[in-house]
Amino acid sequence: MEEDIKVDEGHASLTNPVEAVEFIKLTKCDSLAAAIGTSHGAYKFKGQQSLHFDVIEQIRENVKKAGLPPTPIVMHGSSSVPQSEVERINAAGGKLDPSARGVNEEEYLPAARLGVTKINIDTDGRLVWTRVHREFFRDHPEQFDFRPPGKIFMEEYANFIAHKNGKLGSAGKLDEVRASLKA
């Protein structure tokens, strides 16, 4: 959950693609955080929902028609809130809403191909932290050193990041980026 941001489920509305282009024209922004069906926090959706690919596509088309340079779309609140994480946290003393759902990770790359270039992921990382620490202290109630769970967390967090980068399509692109910086 990103701080100070609360969007009620009922009030979360989508970006108007015509307004989006007007905004890009007036501000010359480098990227635009558009509302394309996501929201912050662990309680995004009830049940499975999909991103609004039609809105993403329309923004891209309108930008092109207006003769503006391609404008990357930023997707906020893009955590997937894996059910397995929620279950493990709750099995270790947590009380998270088991009906919480996030964005389907398989939709990251199709969205990226339509111009979603920055994908913000925070909640899923917090779930990793909570799961590791709850499980550690449940299984080792006699311990009070913060380094053993910290070590596990860093390893789990690295694996989590590598997994996400795989889904985003950014994994393996480091050399391409390096080459473009030299060009």
Add this chain to the structure above:
Amino acid sequence: MIVTTAQLYKVAYGKFAVGAYNINNMEQVLGLFRGCIQSKAPFIIQLSKGARAYADKRMLEAMIRAAEVIFPDAIFAVHLDHGDEASCYDCIDSGFYSSVMIDASHESFDNKTRRSPNGWLTALTQRESAWRPNWANSAGWKKTSRWMKGTPA
């Protein structure tokens, strides 16, 4: 190596997405860099207003500078997440940030446009150099690299 967010966009646009991950503490920083090196991925570090207050913005900057030394192969941008006018100016002036975001999502269309950082920057051209900083020449960078060299290993 810290690059601008625009440089990452240039490579990624239409092909893949760059992950933008928030950090609040040391364990997250080390885990993030390890994960990105492990998967050979460029990335964006996001600092929220909340994180800058929780961990102190100077502590966050110092941790990122240290991680840059520990992981010389990493390529990433540093971004202000959900800023307001004051935090945007502060980040631009610091010369450390690659990009800033202003959150005007609850404003009317006219106010959104007025509050956009690039909206003010068209009027404030002298800030343009801070907005797209040349890292090698930025005063903040030199100061910090000296500080890094002076830090006992």
